[in-house]
Amino acid sequence: MVGAIGLVLFDLDNVLYDYNRRRRAERLSAITGIAADHISAAIWDSGLERLGDAGTLPRDAYLQAFGDRIGFPVGLADWLDARRAAMSPNGPMLALVERLRASVGVAILTNNPELLTDHVDVLCPELRPLFGDRIYASASFRAAKPDVTCFQRCLAGLAVEPSAVLFVDDLPENVAGARAAGLHAHHFTSVEGVRRELAARGMAM
Template identity: 25%
Template sequence: MKNRPEIQHLIFDLGNVIYDIDYQRTFDKLYTRLPADKHPLVREFMVSPIHMDLETGKIDEPGFRNGVRDYFSADWEDTWIDEVWNSLLVDIPQERIALLLQLKQRYPLYLLSNTNSIHFKVVEQVFLQKLPENTWPQLFDHLFLSHEMGLRKPGEAIYQSVLQTMGAKPEACLFFDDLKENLLGAEKVGIQTHHIDHPKALIHFFQQHV
């Protein structure tokens, strides 16, 4: 890799790095079923304990859905809660799929995401649809998912666990994320980072460096 000859492993965040997401889509759906005086609860929900507990596997899917009902004091059906929760998942642009397949020929690829089991079922289906047959889940050498690991970015522990599983030196890894706090967490353990700050950023980076 140009300018970074020591890089041997590529680690990718999922949301807005590989998979486009839009929280506003979830917010808008929730607004349709909530009175105006409860609208401020919507954005606060994204940093609520119930959300964080799902992302770290402390609660299961039924526990999350019950938590949503309790949080909003609403008797919503399971299927609607899942629909709302998954509506923030937009799509994986085909050019990013093509890039990953190209990179796979040269580097081990890893996915590191703060995610949950409800979202990741949809994510897997989209990868299956977009990728050539029999290339999922072999596209990534390992899936590091917060709800399976019991850890979240930007805590140092998740990056240390990733490095231990990979058996890699931190300076030989390059991590892509759209949130600066997650990059800072990785940098604390010595991982090299690159900020993805616009939809074409990943494509442009590899056009310049490979």
């Protein structure tokens, strides 16, 4: 067995839920009448989403900037509608978490604005029964992965030492950031890979 793990910290998008940014842009296009390519460039290519993830923009300022960038006012209901349209639960991963939580702590750290965690029960209704209140947006820590500060502030809130945490994320740079912060980390590519990682640490699923 490799080290004792007391908490498994999961990314959300493309780990616990499949997330399709193109589908989100297309849904926003249907709502606003603005081309999806323009929306993608205005929101994601411009760096606005990164500002939201890092908590640089408060909730209202983020929504205002979101609409300003694409040239159409986007209210909370429309933002949630488009976000929800881009997401679908990863059933095998959620089933793994259900089994895992019987023996070890589980939590989520996602690069997202606080609007996501404010409305997680609308966007991701499967999560609350599994994770309770341990669902954290990077914006609440005023830093985003892979910044080590994001991990440090999250673990301080959870009152757990980095050496007791296994972090699971689909982006190699976030995995590297977690390791730099002292966490164990697994680069997510499949549920089978997570099972193998857990088994190597004495947590056969």
